[in-house]
Amino acid sequence: MTYRQRISLFIFIDSVIVVTSIFFSRFLVDASFSVFTVSTTIISISLLMSHHIFAYKFKLYKKAWEYASIGELVIICKAITLSIVLAAILQQLINQEVYYRLLFVTWMLHMLIIGGSRFCWRVYRDTYIKNNDSRKRTLIIGAGSAGTMVARQLLNNESELLPIGYIDDNAKKQNLDILGIPVIGGIDKLENAVAELKIDHIIIAIPSLRKKELNIIFNECAKTKAKTQILPMLEDLITGKLSVNKFRDVQVEDLLGREQVELDIDSISEYVTNKVILVTGAGGSIGSEICRQISEFNPRQLILLGHGENSIYSIEMELRELYRTSKIEFITEIADLQDEKKMMAVMDTYHPNVVYHAAAHKHVPLMERNPEEAIKNNLIGTRNVANAASWHGVDTFVMISTDKAVNPTSVMGASKKLAEMIIQNMNKISNTKFVAVRFGNVLGSRGSVIPLFKKQIEKGGPITVTHPDMVRYFMTIPEASRLVIQAGSLAKGGEIFVLDMGDPVKIVDLAKNLIRLSGNTIEDIGIEFSGIRPGEKLFEELLKDDEVHDQQIYPKIYVGKTAQLYIEEIEQIISTYPNLSKEEIRKALLSLANRTAVSQTLIPIEA
Incomplete structure (x- = not known):
């Protein structure tokens, strides 16, 4: 359906709703079948005109109603209320009388039918289409501003990811619904949630996360078979280089090292x-x-x-x-x-x-x-x-x-x-x-171990580590x-x-993280210990x-x-x-x- 056809359809549907609701209101108020009166006709014309004026002003016909939410409901309420008020003013000017009961019932019918018609598609989409959705079932870690922003982006855009739930350690948010998506529990519930909800994808949506905290979360994610991704760097979001839905794979740099020093x-x-x-x-x-x-x-x-x-x-x-x-x-x-x-x-x-x-x-x-x-x-x-x-x-x-x-x-x-x-x-x-x-x-x-380990993983393994106790900064x-x-x-x-x-890192732990980040299991790739080479120390x-x-x-x-x-x-x-x-x-x-x-x-x- 083209944009012009869509607008025409909305105008026609709303016109039918406005006119029929007026006559139906007259019947409800007066219990009279003599609905075609001069006053009713005047109200109908004034309401029809004012409704389309305010619908145009508030861009009611440009909304994507399959994603309708509270904001769209508020706009419908404004447009209908102002059109009723304008009709009342015209009624007073022409008839020197305002039919308050009639207009009030008309207002309620407009809200019910116009609002209901818009939200029917949203309900149908959420109830039937989503149940048969082939998109990847996604768990969002972090129910804060970034996490809800991610959920909104995934809901409002044609994404291959479908948000199913949040994981958040904030007890005040747990068991609540945010944007219709439940906050399942803390990070300790992650492994069970992935299994029970059949999660395919995990997004870590906490841009300010420190490396130690990210390590804890990633280790929990690594216990599942779901693909784990993370939001872009905070500075990239702030500067606009990347948008909130440009997820990236977790890199070993995210998990190792220390918090970066700011320059003078x-x-x-x-x-x-x-x-x-x-x-x-x-x-x-x-x-x-x-x-x-x-x-x-x-x-x-x-x-x-x-x-x-x-x-x-x-x-x-x-x-x-x-x-x-x-x-x-x-x-x-x-x-x-x-x-x-x-x-x-x-x-x-x-x-x-x-x-x-x-x-x-x-x-x-x-x-x-x-x-x-x-x-x-x-x-x-x-x-x-x-x-x-x-x-x-x-x-x-x-x-x-x-x-x-x-x-x-x-x-x-x-x-x-x-x-x-x-x-x-x-x-x-x-x-x-x-x-x-x-x-x-x-x-x-x-010459560092990272490129070497990556090549070994690409070849199917095994990764060679000199000693199980070898540590490095x-x-x-x-x-x-x-x-x-x-x-x-x-x-x-x-x-x-x-x-x-900060703290030194075991080389064997680094190898395990790289294997997990590559989407493989440690059992699939394998780790072999080759012995300390000449000139090497167990620790630096x-x-x-x-x-x-x-x-x-x-x-x-x-x-x-x-x-x-x-x-x-x-x-x-x-x-x-x-x-x-x-x-x-x-x-x-x-x-x-x-x-x-x-x-x-x-x-x-x-x-």
Whole structure:
């Protein structure tokens, strides 16, 4: 039926209802069959005209009555009441008399018949059509404003999801109906509710949910076979990037890590906006995210330096597209950190204000097999970039480090620990502020367990975990990058900044969550334990006991004490490693990195 045909049908039906209800009212009031009188005809004409006027004004004919609710009933009441009032006024002007009883009965009949005719389709739809609905039966977790908004969207739109009930821990809402949908109970009732109501789909509709709470809810959802989805991020809803019905799958990032640290925008803008910024390792997972977030602060120039041309090209094209209307100048430099002259030339050409040193070899087993490469990239490369930055008067130098630098048992961790010493020593002899930022594993970064586990799941399993008790700290790539950027604004020189990463996560639990998120069962995919690899520890630390300051320099950010620096010994390793065997290099790195002396000088921690 076309829109014009629909309007015509409504006008015809309402006209019949208005006219017949007047004559029927006359019969009820006067018990007279002589209904065709002059007064009745005048009332009929005036009521007919006024009804269509107010129906047009209140858009009564444009409503989708299959979704009618209280709002539509109020509009019907307004239109009918005002049309009766207008008819009474016309009656007074023409006849000098108002038939109150007749108009009142007419008003009641209009409300009953017009309102009833509109709601009949709604009742039919809810009673008969929904009972035979082929849509996915959906349970909404959260009966607050977001949950009711989701339910309304699903009811009022042609969605494949049919809301059946709510789950909410608020006892005041339980056993109530919201939008005609029952609040079944708390999260402890979820598993039974899914089974009893034959639920196919679960939507978590609590945008402000904290990660620990989400973990609890997801674990309950994982006990069922229903597909679990979640509302978009709160900031995406507020900014309008996504609507409330754009559900997404629960990601491992939602379940792991910690609540994100908010940035001090003003302090970051002060040292980044309209400045020249250089990022080494700009094509890597951390380096590229630093570039994305730095671009939000409108630097004058952003130099993307890296060894791999494909990754540098990729991030360059992405940034040029994202910020094509900005005045940021994106510059790419393909360079090897071991080329000291090239590092000097880059600094001399661009004179950056801030350097983020994200380039490094970070794969633990690979560095165990190739310790000389860890020296080349992580030690010599860091020294070259730091010397060039100091020589050319860079304001702030921020180096990316790792929790594996604490009591290192691997070549990679040891090389990063010694690289920290290099930049702390540079801070003593340079006007440049040198700092390091230390954090745990980054979810989804290249070489991390997440991509590996996902590939293993895609192949049908099994997932390989080194040890059932292996635990790690986790954070997201954006959060790691925020920490790096924030550290630059907090830097006084010489600090090692550490993020409070909350509780460590068992790798086996991470594997189980990924299996569930993929829609599989642990029994289907399977988990095998392969044994701890060379250089690995069962657990990681972010600070040694003798490095810890209890006070936070910024919410969720700590700063470590200054350790004894063994610069001469580091230089000796750098100069002699070509003549050493792989095992000798490994022993030299680990021996030096695990010396425990700590100086008496403490880094200032005032914010």
